Amino acid sequence: MKTHNKWLTAPLAAGLSAALLSGCGTEQGGPGASGGGVRVGMSDEIHTTDPAAGYDPGSWLLFNNVFQSLMAFPKGGSEPEPEAADKCGFDTGSTVYRCTLRDGLTFSNGNKLTSEDVKFSFERALRIADPSGPAPLLSTIKSIETPDEKTVVFHLKVPDATFPSKIASGAGSIVDHREYPADALRTDGKATGSGPYKLDSFSTTEATFSANPGYRGTAERKSDALTLKLYGGDRSALAKALTDGDIDVAYRGLSAEDISALETSETTDDKGIEIVQGSSAEIQHLVFNMKDPVAGKLGVRKAIAHLVNREALVEDIYKSTATPLYSIVPAGIAGHNTAFYDTYGAPDPAKAKKALRAAGITEKVKLTLWSTPSRYGPSTDEELKAIAGQLNASGLFDADVKSVAFEQYEKDIAAGKYGVYVKGWVPDYPDADNFTTPFFGEGNVLGNHYENATITGSLLPRTAAAADRSATSDEYGRLQDLVAEQLPLLPLWQGKQYAVARQDVTGLEWTLDASTVFRFWEIRKG
Numbered sequence: 001m002k003t004h005n006k007w008l009t010a011p012l013a014a015g016l017s018a019a020l021l022s023g024c025g026t027e028q029g030g031p032g033a034s035g036g037g038v039r040v041g042m043s044d045e046i047h048t049t050d051p052a053a054g055y056d057p058g059s060w061l062l063f064n065n066v067f068q069s070l071m072a073f074p075k076g077g078s079e080p081e082p083e084a085a086d087k088c089g090f091d092t093g094s095t096v097y098r099c100t101l102r103d104g105l106t107f108s109n110g111n112k113l114t115s116e117d118v119k120f121s122f123e124r125a126l127r128i129a130d131p132s133g134p135a136p137l138l139s140t141i142k143s144i145e146t147p148d149e150k151t152v153v154f155h156l157k158v159p160d161a162t163f164p165s166k167i168a169s170g171a172g173s174i175v176d177h178r179e180y181p182a183d184a185l186r187t188d189g190k191a192t193g194s195g196p197y198k199l200d201s202f203s204t205t206e207a208t209f210s211a212n213p214g215y216r217g218t219a220e221r222k223s224d225a226l227t228l229k230l231y232g233g234d235r236s237a238l239a240k241a242l243t244d245g246d247i248d249v250a251y252r253g254l255s256a257e258d259i260s261a262l263e264t265s266e267t268t269d270d271k272g273i274e275i276v277q278g279s280s281a282e283i284q285h286l287v288f289n290m291k292d293p294v295a296g297k298l299g300v301r302k303a304i305a306h307l308v309n310r311e312a313l314v315e316d317i318y319k320s321t322a323t324p325l326y327s328i329v330p331a332g333i334a335g336h337n338t339a340f341y342d343t344y345g346a347p348d349p350a351k352a353k354k355a356l357r358a359a360g361i362t363e364k365v366k367l368t369l370w371s372t373p374s375r376y377g378p379s380t381d382e383e384l385k386a387i388a389g390q391l392n393a394s395g396l397f398d399a400d401v402k403s404v405a406f407e408q409y410e411k412d413i414a415a416g417k418y419g420v421y422v423k424g425w426v427p428d429y430p431d432a433d434n435f436t437t438p439f440f441g442e443g444n445v446l447g448n449h450y451e452n453a454t455i456t457g458s459l460l461p462r463t464a465a466a467a468d469r470s471a472t473s474d475e476y477g478r479l480q481d482l483v484a485e486q487l488p489l490l491p492l493w494q495g496k497q498y499a500v501a502r503q504d505v506t507g508l509e510w511t512l513d514a515s516t517v518f519r520f521w522e523i524r525k526g
Helices: 016-021 057-066 115-128 163-167 235-243 256-264 298-307 310-317 339-344 349-358 379-393 406-414 453-465 469-486
Strands: 038-042 085-090 096-101 141-148 151-156 197-202 206-211 225-230 249-251 273-278 283-288 322-324 365-371 397-403 420-425 489-495 497-502
Touching: 038 235, 057 197, 057 206, 057 225, 096 115, 115 141, 115 151, 235 249, 298 339, 298 349, 298 365, 298 379, 298 489, 310 322, 310 379, 310 489, 339 469, 365 379, 379 397, 379 420, 453 469
Parallel strands: 038 225, 038 249, 365 397, 365 420
Antiparallel strands: 085 096, 096 151, 141 151, 197 206, 206 225, 249 497, 273 497, 283 420, 283 489, 322 489
């Protein structure tokens, strides 16, 4: 799997809490309150309306509501269930996956949806292989058969028990073969799907949606219209839109300081504003270049593992909007353990010193931590400065922090110029596979020269082949223990999801879970 847009973590903003608490725009509703259904604002962009090209949170938000996939994640759940399909399942083994479509499926234009459209959609995404698209998630597909209009049979190159989760994501979006070119992207800004909503209009600043009357699936719409306002990273504009009543919900544009201030404010309720918190599998790691002359030494990495105080980071920097992470697989995902805490325990300078001396290191370790706030948010620099401060306070390190723009950051990582750097991850699907294979499998995205034959040759293939995902806990536990011992990375924190909404908006709790699916159909105003 290649490096892709799913590396980005939730955009962080400044000033939202100040705007909300300043006293302006405190009336319920306000300008634009009538008509248009629920109005949601976010700082993300929607980079494309074509599922063959989108692999970013904004685009997948659109896909999840306009297109159907064969399988989908139920609210609050991590096990995919049939959606456009009436039933799906593996034949013997995990290399043949068979789905039978629901009766009466149609696209929003009235065209019938058949197995031909499903086959076309997957083959098209693989054929186009857009650099910003989801083709890597579908790379295990060898061929697709359609014995009749309602049956689709996927033949996989290797056993892949996570295939149902992969096709339940935005990568599994089904398009109308009559409206999409087979070998090129659609460029008119329109979308033709069979999901619960139709895309009525789309621009760089706004997308409008209405109920798709021909929808046949599991979603039960609480609202028939929704407007999504896009602020293109302008967080102050997002804040002003909420306070002025131009939007009902602010999503993906909230900083830790904003959330903390709102949660502790005595006036938040008076202003008709509610904070909704959900679970999240978003994570962040400190990554070590295994070929670096300093970070490549296990003793140095062990010393860092003994010194980093995650509790202080999430409290001081992220204002408790994240939780400490001691695992590759985050809490709430099957296979999670606490390998890093079990191995290194609470911060202990004496153990850090012992690790360095055992490696023959007696001088202070000079180290640079590399950051890129342009991708991971403005708090990232402060976080790494705090980590450097923790290392230096032990008297064992002389650490500093350097920050660069994301484009240069990625180039320098690929060139092996950094010894220690930060990476964030938003999952494609809520399975332990998505927190291990991209990091430690063939062509992994970390860029840190870590290889482990036991992981790649045994543990990952075995877990990939296990159709019963609950039966993989031992293998994933062993994998996490190996990584904790060898320390190619150090898990830092697991995020939480938040939305700020007017108090007459309900259902947001069903849109903020580890699947990362923001379900328009669960939201209602009034």
